[in-house]
Structure formats: structure tokens, C-alpha cells
Amino acid sequence: MNVEPWLTKGLLKSCKRKNKLYRDFVRYRTKATEMKYKIYKNKLTSLIRQAKKDHYNLRLKESIGDMKRTWRILNSVIRSRSQHARYPDFFTNGDKILRDKAEVVNELNSFFVNIGPSLAKSLETQTNEAGKIQGGSKILQSMFLGDVSENEVLTIVRKSKNKTSTDCDGIDMMIVKKTIDYVVKPFTYICNLSVQSGTFPEKMKTAKVIPIFKNGDRHKFDNYRPISVLSQFSKVLEKWFVQKLDNFIEKENLLSESQYGFRSHKSTSLALLELNEELSSAIEKKQYTVGLFIDLKKAFDTIDHSILLSKLRDYGIRGIAHDWLSSYLTNRNQFVQLDDEISDSLEITHGVPQGSVLGPKLFILYINDICDVSKVLQFILFADDTNIFCSGNDLEIIIQNMVCEMSKLKKWFNDNKLFLNWNKTKFMVFGNRKTNDLVTLSIDGFLIDRVNEVRFLGVLLDHKLTWKSHIKYIKQKISKSIGILNKVKGFLEITTLQTLYYSFIFPYLTYCIEVWGNTYKTNTNPLFLLQKKVLRILHKANPREHTNKYFVLSKIMKFKDLVNLKILLIMFKARNNLLPTNLQRFFVLIPKNDKSRKKPEFKRIFVRTTLKQMCISIYGVTLWNNLDDELKKCATTDQFKKMYKDKMLKSYDLVS
Incomplete structure (x- = not known):
């Protein structure tokens, strides 16, 4: 029993x-x-x-900090089926039905390994432009590596996350952390041999691949995502190399300002802020903007190694560093593990290593020169998420420009072995004025699907910039989490329920909130009502009870104050010239010699439209200029966050 x-x-x-x-x-x-x-x-x-x-x-x-374990516990409380059900008894690959597990893992491994080469092979390169950087400029300086020190290795290991996923040798990062003091000397010696010879260790080139179900039919190979687990010691060596690579990239200013992916001091929210500023500025000028949201199919898997290495050489990554990267990319292999069944190993000939630290950096260098293909279009990139837009007074001319420039981009994608997925590529016309519903965009015979909303970098963007669709999406997610909280509130303490709030509700509520959160109050008020509902659940309060005291007791800020805090943190960076150039240009600081205590720090620009008034370049400036001097004097963002939160909580206390 x-x-x-x-x-x-x-x-x-x-x-x-x-x-x-x-x-x-x-x-x-x-x-x-x-x-x-x-x-x-x-x-x-x-x-x-x-x-x-x-x-x-x-x-x-x-289980705090381990989201998978937390969800398993919650599922056991509410008796819901686990999201990670067992693998099915049989799989299908095309018309082939596979029941034998040994056959399944080998077929699955072959399927994953051949995705990149198959897509790359389908692309025709009509010229010899592959591997050439657009613009033709080469970096004269070369990257220098130096030696690996024991202290560097120890620091990298100690800062690594405590992940329990095991690599092909059965080692996880917890084991590495517990043993690194005993093996740091020989491991550092191996790292230095690798760096000095320009050779990446062969034993570190094997990946264990776990198939994770995405959605759809569980029996189909297409519906599984390969999750690669690389050698734990490989990751340590990669992290050391990435530090050197990042320093060289920043010193030589290699990357386009339009690239927001996998870079320090850049993020999805900053990319979306730039997009929002550009779109609202065009609407302010009574202009149209056509946005093209490009989908690249398996972009990380189709990268051609010879093209990548050629570009890296032009970017100044030559000599030993180039040899090391060439060795890192070649002769890699992987096997698939399905429960206890393991496939044979197969060689990986295309793409950057999945699950690696270095792979994303190599990808953004590979795609970097796309921004130089066109002088007419504007780009906003986050790794392979690509948005291209063009503004003007005449919609017909904008469409003509798009068609002309996209033909150039299509050629660039083909030359660089990147598969442009026309079926998932969408375009949108932004603007308050009535636009012709018959406007179409056809590029080299492909009719691009026109939409009124699109998901970009995790946010639902609509053609009127109302953010209604995104807010509706968040409401659905929070409502689902509220249902879970209601089911478990009888078994859990307030502190534990609060942990669940920060795990399952807070991330949805605050993701890119500085971009969409300052829209019309009628749009965002339902989110605040849901937030208050959550507070009543946490404290097991009456549904009609006032919530101010519960915000104070839980030390949780109200929705509007969360929005303002995120916006003020951007303003803090703008004031200290810490924003990317593409964003910093929207903020004009008043020269110090013109300042007095009564004068504002940022110049406020008069705008016509409510849409522009709600943008951070206008609303954020007003918010900062009216801020208490005490808050403006904060030396760090952490200090600012703490002081602002304390002030808000005190204000709730006074009201209650």
C-alpha cells in the first residue's frame, strides 16, 4: 500500500x-x-x-533555485501530469516506423547531425563572395591569447552554475567544483598546452545529446529539440577563451551596434527599446514604417566552417588563436541518449557547437557584416533574431526599397549558407493612418505574409504599438499561475507562496516591462488587479480587502512602480553614458556648467503624439528630472533599486 x-x-x-x-x-x-x-x-x-x-x-x-524540481513538487501537489512524459514506444522518421530503441537512437542522431548540412546544401552560392566581409575592411591588429593561470581556472569554475546534468564522461559541474582544487595544476597545464599549440583537446569534442519534446506528435523526429551537454572541462577552457575574445572584440569595436545578442551591457529589452523609439519617432513624423521579421531556419546549425574561419581571419583572429578555433570546430562528434540507450557517435561537419559557451560568440561574428549589406535599411539583431525596417512618407516607395534591398540580403544569406525561411518571415506596416489593406511585399517571387502582430524577442508587437496582445498573453499566464497558487495555498506558508510568486508570476510581469508597461492605464490595469489578487492569496485575505498592507508585508512593489523602476534604471544608465550608442542618442544631457539644483538633468523634447509621450525618451526623462535628489545621488544601480523600493513601500504604508 x-x-x-x-x-x-x-x-x-x-x-x-x-x-x-x-x-x-x-x-x-x-x-x-x-x-x-x-x-x-x-x-x-x-x-x-x-x-x-x-x-x-x-x-x-x-528546491529553491532548481525550477525543474520545484515544478515536479508542485505537480505532485496539484496532481497534474508531468510536462516531461516518457518517450513513446515507437518513433517515425518520414514513412519509417522505428520500435527498436537501439535503432531509434542511431536514426535520431543521424537526423540531428544532418539538419545543418542538408539545409546548407540546398542553398546555391552563385558567386565567390562567401567568406568575404561586407565593406571589405580588415582589422590590422591580431588577437593575442597569453597563458592560462591557475587563478583564472579557479575563478571560472567557482562562478559556474551548479548544474547537475552530466557530460559524456558522467561528470557534472558540481563534481568539478568539489575536485578542482586537487586537479587545477594538471588541468591548467593541459589548457596551456592547448593554447600554445593551437589545438583543442580531442577528448573534449564529444557531446551527449538529449532529445527534448517540443510540441505536436510525440512520435515524430521533427518535434524533438537536441539538447547538447558538452564536456564540463571543455566549458572551463571555452570560458577562458571567450574572455580573451570579448576583450579583443570590444577593443577593436568589431561588432555592429545593431547586434544585441550575447554581449555584455546589451539585452532583449534594450533591443526592443530601440525598436520602439524608432517606430514611435516615425509615427510622430507622420511616416510609415515597414518592419520585416526574418526567420532563419536552424541558423546555428548551418554555419559553414570555412566561411566562418575566413571571416575570423579578417577580423584579426589569426595565428595561434585562429588555429585553436579551427581545431575547436573540426572533428567534433555527438551521440544521442534516450533513457539508458546510447547511439553510435557521428561527426558534426556544420554549425557551431550547441550548448557551448563559445558557439553564440562565433555566430554573432559570422552574421555581423549583414548590417553592411544595405545603407537604406535599419537593423535590430539579437543573435539570429533579425528585424529589418524602413521608414518614409510614401508607403509605395518604402515597399520598393524593401524589395530592392532584400534581394541583396537574400544573396548574402545564400552566400553565407543561412536558410531564409520565407514561410515564417512576416512583415508589418506601422502607423496611425489608415494603410492600404492591399499592400503586399513580394521578394524574388516569394509573397511575404503581412500581419498585424508578431512575436519578437519574447514580446508580442502590434502594428499600433498598443501592446494589447502582449498584455493579454501575460494575463493568461498569470491567471494560470493564480490557479496553481489557489490549489497549493492550503499546504504552504506565506514565505513559500511568495517564492512561487517570484518564480512563476514576477518574470512574466516584468519581462521587458520598461518597453510595454507605460502604455494606456486601461490596458495595464487588469495586470495590477491580478497582482492584487495574488497578494490576497499569499496572505489568505478576503477578496475585497485592501492590499496596501500586504504589498508592504511581502515587500512587493505595485505594477506601476515596477514599470517606473525599470525605466529609471535605464535613465540611470543614460545619465552615466552606459547605454549602447543606438539608444544613448535618444537622451540629451544638459551640460554641467548649465546645471543648478532647480534645473533638470535631461533636456525634454516636445512631442505631438501620446504614443511618443509614453516612450522612455520622453516619459523617462520627465520621471528622472522630477526624481528626488537623494535617489539621483545613488552610486550604483543596486543602491538605486533598494532606495527606490524602500520609498515606494513606505508610501503604501502611509496610505494604508
């Missing part, structure tokens, strides 16, 4: 006692036996409920 883990021997004994009292009541049917049974049953129910609550609180506290 399966016994619930919170039922102790004492509670089980009490359950038997309760059952005996019930039998006595049924047998004698007296008032005394009925009262004795009911009192005992109610007391036991209360004890079991408390035991269950203590059990789950302890398990959830132990």
Missing part, C-alpha cells in the same frame, strides 16, 4: 483510531459516539493538513 510521505506512524495509528470510532458510531448510533467521532476526526484532519503543509514547505525550500 502506498502511504503519503507526510503520514507519520503516529498519524497512521490515529487514522486507525478514527476508523474504529466511526465503526462504533455506526454500530451504536448514539449522540455520544457521534460527537466523539466528529471531534477526533476534525482534530486529526487538522493535524494531517499541517503535516502535509510542513512536508511541502520543506521540499520547496530545498
Whole structure:
């Protein structure tokens, strides 16, 4: 018999006692036996409920920081089916049905390995432009590596995340952390041999691939994503190399300002802020903007190694550094593991290593010169997420420019073995004025799908910049989480429920909130109402009860104050000239010699439209200029966040 883990021997004994009292009541049917049974049953129910609550609180506290484990515990509470169900009994690859597990893993490995080469082979390169950087400029300086020190290795290992996924040797990062003090000397020696000879260790080139189901039919290979786990020691050596590469990239200013992916001090929110500023500025000028959202199919997998190495040489990565990267990319192999079944190893001939630290950096260098293909279009990139837009007064001319420039881009994609997925590429016309519904965009015979909303960098963007679709999406996500909180609130303490708020609600509520959060109050008010509903659940309060005191007790800021804080943090960076150039240009600081205590720090620009007034370049400036001097004097963003939060919580306390 399966016994619930919170039922102790004492509670089980009490359950038997309760059952005996019930039998006595049924047998004698007296008032005394009925009262004795009911009192005992109610007391036991209360004890079991408390035991269950203590059990789950302890398990959830132990799982803090491990989201997968947290979800498993929650699923056991609400009795929902796990999202990670077992693999099916058979798979299909095209018309082929596979039942034998050994055959499945080998076919699956072959399927994953051949995705990149198959796509690259389908692209015709009509010229010998492949490998040449657009613009033709070469970096004169060369990258220098130097030696690897034991302190560098120790620092990299200690800063690595405590992941428990094991590599092909059965090693996880926790094991590396526990043993690094004993092996740091020989490992550093190996790293230096690798760097000095320009050779990446062969034993570190094997990846273990775990197929993860995405969606759709569980039997089809197409519906599985390969998750690669590389050698743990390989990651340490890669991180050391990436540090040197990043320093060289920044020193030589190699990357386009339009690239926001995998770069320090850049993020999805900053990319979206630039896009929002550009689109709203065009609307302010009564212009149209056509945005093209390009989908590249398996972009990381189709990269041609010879083209990449040629570009790296032109970027100044020559000599030993170039040899090391060439060795790093070649003779790599992988095997697939499905439960306990392991496939044969196969060589990987295309793409950058999945799951690697270095792979994303190599990709953004590979795609970097796309921004030089056109002098007419503007680009916003986040790794392979590509947005191209063009503004003007005449929509017909904009479309003509798009067609002309996209023909050049299509050729660049073909030359660089990147597969442009026309079926998933969308275009949108932005502007307040009525646009012709018959406007179409056709590039080299491909009719691009016109939409009124598109998901870009995790945010739903609509053609009127109202953010209604994105807010609706967030409401759905939060409502689902509220349902979970309602089911588990009886078993969990307030502190544990609050942890769940920060795990499952707060990320949706605040992701890129500085971009979309300052829209019309009528659009965002439902989110604030949901936030208040969550606070009442956390504190088991009456549905109509005022929530100010609960915001204070939980130390949680209200929605609008979360928006303002995120916007003010951007303004803090703008004031200290810490924003990317493409964003910093939207903010004009008043020269210091013109300043006085009464004068603002940022110049405020008069704008016509409400849409532009809600942008960070206008609203953020007003917010900062009206800020307390005490907050403006904060030396760091962490200090600013703490002081601002304290001020907001005090203001709620005063109201309540």
C-alpha cells in the first residue's frame, strides 16, 4: 500500500483510531459516539493538513533555485501530469516506423547531425563572395591569447552554475567544483598546452545529446529539440577563451551596434527599446514604417566552417588563436541518449557547437557584416533574431526599397549558407493612418505574409504599438499561475507562496516591462488587479480587502512602480553614458556648467503624439528630472533599486 510521505506512524495509528470510532458510531448510533467521532476526526484532519503543509514547505525550500524540481513538487501537489512524459514506444522518421530503441537512437542522431548540412546544401552560392566581409575592411591588429593561470581556472569554475546534468564522461559541474582544487595544476597545464599549440583537446569534442519534446506528435523526429551537454572541462577552457575574445572584440569595436545578442551591457529589452523609439519617432513624423521579421531556419546549425574561419581571419583572429578555433570546430562528434540507450557517435561537419559557451560568440561574428549589406535599411539583431525596417512618407516607395534591398540580403544569406525561411518571415506596416489593406511585399517571387502582430524577442508587437496582445498573453499566464497558487495555498506558508510568486508570476510581469508597461492605464490595469489578487492569496485575505498592507508585508512593489523602476534604471544608465550608442542618442544631457539644483538633468523634447509621450525618451526623462535628489545621488544601480523600493513601500504604508 502506498502511504503519503507526510503520514507519520503516529498519524497512521490515529487514522486507525478514527476508523474504529466511526465503526462504533455506526454500530451504536448514539449522540455520544457521534460527537466523539466528529471531534477526533476534525482534530486529526487538522493535524494531517499541517503535516502535509510542513512536508511541502520543506521540499520547496530545498528546491529553491532548481525550477525543474520545484515544478515536479508542485505537480505532485496539484496532481497534474508531468510536462516531461516518457518517450513513446515507437518513433517515425518520414514513412519509417522505428520500435527498436537501439535503432531509434542511431536514426535520431543521424537526423540531428544532418539538419545543418542538408539545409546548407540546398542553398546555391552563385558567386565567390562567401567568406568575404561586407565593406571589405580588415582589422590590422591580431588577437593575442597569453597563458592560462591557475587563478583564472579557479575563478571560472567557482562562478559556474551548479548544474547537475552530466557530460559524456558522467561528470557534472558540481563534481568539478568539489575536485578542482586537487586537479587545477594538471588541468591548467593541459589548457596551456592547448593554447600554445593551437589545438583543442580531442577528448573534449564529444557531446551527449538529449532529445527534448517540443510540441505536436510525440512520435515524430521533427518535434524533438537536441539538447547538447558538452564536456564540463571543455566549458572551463571555452570560458577562458571567450574572455580573451570579448576583450579583443570590444577593443577593436568589431561588432555592429545593431547586434544585441550575447554581449555584455546589451539585452532583449534594450533591443526592443530601440525598436520602439524608432517606430514611435516615425509615427510622430507622420511616416510609415515597414518592419520585416526574418526567420532563419536552424541558423546555428548551418554555419559553414570555412566561411566562418575566413571571416575570423579578417577580423584579426589569426595565428595561434585562429588555429585553436579551427581545431575547436573540426572533428567534433555527438551521440544521442534516450533513457539508458546510447547511439553510435557521428561527426558534426556544420554549425557551431550547441550548448557551448563559445558557439553564440562565433555566430554573432559570422552574421555581423549583414548590417553592411544595405545603407537604406535599419537593423535590430539579437543573435539570429533579425528585424529589418524602413521608414518614409510614401508607403509605395518604402515597399520598393524593401524589395530592392532584400534581394541583396537574400544573396548574402545564400552566400553565407543561412536558410531564409520565407514561410515564417512576416512583415508589418506601422502607423496611425489608415494603410492600404492591399499592400503586399513580394521578394524574388516569394509573397511575404503581412500581419498585424508578431512575436519578437519574447514580446508580442502590434502594428499600433498598443501592446494589447502582449498584455493579454501575460494575463493568461498569470491567471494560470493564480490557479496553481489557489490549489497549493492550503499546504504552504506565506514565505513559500511568495517564492512561487517570484518564480512563476514576477518574470512574466516584468519581462521587458520598461518597453510595454507605460502604455494606456486601461490596458495595464487588469495586470495590477491580478497582482492584487495574488497578494490576497499569499496572505489568505478576503477578496475585497485592501492590499496596501500586504504589498508592504511581502515587500512587493505595485505594477506601476515596477514599470517606473525599470525605466529609471535605464535613465540611470543614460545619465552615466552606459547605454549602447543606438539608444544613448535618444537622451540629451544638459551640460554641467548649465546645471543648478532647480534645473533638470535631461533636456525634454516636445512631442505631438501620446504614443511618443509614453516612450522612455520622453516619459523617462520627465520621471528622472522630477526624481528626488537623494535617489539621483545613488552610486550604483543596486543602491538605486533598494532606495527606490524602500520609498515606494513606505508610501503604501502611509496610505494604508
